[in-house]
Amino acid sequence: MAPASKFTTPGSSRRVLRGELEVPVREVTLTNGERLDLYDTAGPQGNDVSVGLPPLRRPWVQARGHDPVCNTQMHYARKGMITREMEFVAVREQVTPAFVRDEIASGRAVLPSNVNHPESEPMVIGRNFLVKVNANIGNSAVSSSIDEEVEKLTWSVKWGADTVMDLSTGNNIHQTREAIIRNSPVPIGTVPIYQALEKVKGRPERLDLSVFLETLHEQAEQGVDYFTIHAGVRLRYIPMTARRLTGIVSRGGSIMAKWCLHHHKENFLYEHFDEISKLLARYDVAYSLGDGLRPGCIKDANDEAQFAELATLGELTRVAWDRDVQVIIEGPGHVPIHKIKENMDEQLRLCHGAPFYTLGPLTTDIAPGYDHITSAIGAAIIGSHGTAMLCYVTPKEHLGLPDKEDVKQGMIAYKIAAHAADLAKGHPGAQDRDDALSKARFEFRWEDQFNLAMDPEIARQYHDATLPADGAKTAHFCSMCGPKFCSMEITQQIRASLQEPEEGMAAKSREFAAQGGEIYVEGAK
């Protein structure tokens, strides 16, 4: 197997805070001597894919010992314990370990951490923490290989994925997942019904609890950190979808709906939810309660079927919490802007504060090829209302399987949405990077502007498209306005004339005065 691609980010290096815990940050070094530490998801670099990442958490898990019944972070939190994982995320989120513990104990936050995935660097999902982004990867029967999927994983975390879901449905589903988990510094989620369906030759009606539990056991042993389970698709809700414009659009939801109708029985995942919870408790696999009846178009948003299922997910949350199993609630889908807030309000009301995890939502149906944008709009809005994790959407949504470039485009759109939501929520420290970049922009420190950007390579490339010369990197203008119309440059003169030079500006002002303070420069260098 090929080694994982090693990547670097210009002006940045991975650094570890508080040696004992090895909490990673990406440190950006600026030309003015300042530096900024950024949250880092990329993990250790350059490992052999066939060996996998170092098992960071193994000693912590071993030290706690294995309880045959329950080993969840929620369990420890409720006993008042602060685990190493909680300490780790407290450093990452710049809060106290006790706060992390209390949020997990109450169910308001989830720390996905299968005891069999020691390679993961702990992270936390909850409305009182930074908004997280999940990247979906995985092959289908039509496309993609194991190497490609590990490459997409590595690529996803480079661009900031906080968790990754392996949605493989094709061949080599077990081996693909194994390669992904062993090489993943972030929690891995799956939708186990996909593999269970493979085991019954693609016939939903042949599914049963036994094959499902066997699948969960197999995946939990491998180290999957959270399972999407569509236990809320109850028999009596299915007819509510019949008059929808696009019916059921969740793969797992449609599989379970077909099972229910074929047998004219209640969803066996709902019926046996407590038994499933017992299995998850042993490994500390979290539930991501799937929204099998989410709306698949603007017209179907916020309808009876969607909210009926959401109420059931709230009911199941209580069942899981009784076993100390951690729970996230999945949300839509396609929702117009004016109906987004109701989703967050109802989720809070019905699901007792469990973290909300939404796919977008897409705010219009008319732009296939650009659904990373239609949905980043909805994601930023619902994130600002308190959604804890955003599942990215790539430009290929509705059209095909995303490739590496699609993964990047989806990730960037969603890191923008998540960060915009963090700013809107007033998350402590979130604005530091905006302020640092804007200060660099105002002071014409182009290199710093590039290196602080979400995508330093593209920022530099776009600037250099018209002004490639090295001299332009210190020029007091760009090609957008040219030298004589640069408002930032004129403002610097204004500020100087108001005799209020601020920190860092005094030198520039003197430099300008020395040059005659002219704004008209013939031609551009």
Next chain:
Amino acid sequence: MAPASKFTTPGSSRRVLRGELEVPVREVTLTNGERLDLYDTAGPQGNDVSVGLPPLRRPWVQARGHDPVCNTQMHYARKGMITREMEFVAVREQVTPAFVRDEIASGRAVLPSNVNHPESEPMVIGRNFLVKVNANIGNSAVSSSIDEEVEKLTWSVKWGADTVMDLSTGNNIHQTREAIIRNSPVPIGTVPIYQALEKVKGRPERLDLSVFLETLHEQAEQGVDYFTIHAGVRLRYIPMTARRLTGIVSRGGSIMAKWCLHHHKENFLYEHFDEISKLLARYDVAYSLGDGLRPGCIKDANDEAQFAELATLGELTRVAWDRDVQVIIEGPGHVPIHKIKENMDEQLRLCHGAPFYTLGPLTTDIAPGYDHITSAIGAAIIGSHGTAMLCYVTPKEHLGLPDKEDVKQGMIAYKIAAHAADLAKGHPGAQDRDDALSKARFEFRWEDQFNLAMDPEIARQYHDATLPADGAKTAHFCSMCGPKFCSMEITQQIRASLQEPEEGMAAKSREFAAQGGEIYVEGAK
């Protein structure tokens, strides 16, 4: 000069409604025999650039005669007249001509229509109409030619630009503008201070009323439909910007600020606003009152300087309206999500209902290279609150002059934002296209899904990347999930089993039953 590029949109043709008025629509013909008319801004196709477009409005303007004082649509509206232009936009917006007239008379809507730009197809800007998008083009001293700018104009309107601003600051500023206006089917806006500054060799302090009026006269004669004028940058507001992180970021704002400080006098545009209004009234050039003190970063959003200027823009609106001059108010800039609504609320309160026209706003500063996305988020939100027109931002914002591909990317992000806002406002008919596309998606009419998309070429290209065969265009799956996991396909079976086949689905259901109703298909065709 090269002929304008002629473009076609797959599955679409330009059609004219109500022959006498020649109101254009883009008609999309679907494979199921249905068709959908879409709002069309592309204008007549394939004209010789050196000749320009046919002068559609000339007979209407001539029939009204030329009044030496005032020829504005607001003037006619207040006299109770319904002009041909008002009838035209009533057809486009699917409202009554009387409603259009009343909105214009009240100042809540603007119909930009310089008597010397007869080539334009009338459109209306107001909170009770469809949300509009402006595209900025124009060369700078560093980059670009006249042919390139006309090409960008044609490209902008292909992708749905409702107005275009020519922000040229380089050489050939007059000739570039002439070529753009003669070939533009949409209203053209400019920032006249840029050319006035060229006339005084780039020295802001040498600007005066005389050179400014001369510039306005020259541009009004050419046919510019609206002028951005920074009359709200008052002397006493300038010190308010001194402690900002990024000071003044508007080019026009910084030029006027420099003038004010140099002379220690009040802004001459503010002092002589009524005289300027008289000139605009004669040609029916609308004001776009510039926000010279808009925030240029998240930290500076919604500050004292910004809202002080906004109050002055409200004061100036009254002065303009006293002369029946139409007014739009420009808005920010960079604003975090939680501060966006206050911008709309204050604009409504201070500016007496005049249409709001915002640049974005960008909801974070940290993604140069992707500011079409950071700002489309803000644009969709502020549009849903009632902003009438959105000024697009391209991926090159802050980095360089946009090229043709950047113009397209900016336009698409903003058409998405505008449409998402139309849906949120419940604009009549706005959802028809979403519903038609989603229905096509659910019924696996891939060709219709592509042709109804905002960018049919890209939608098709992304689909074909993994499933290029013609057979895949009627297949009941795509490469995202593969044949056995397609939820839409399973839902169709569920719907059939519920014995509630709906319009258009009955045939598909029968077809499926005939095939055995199997969801497992070996391999993909």
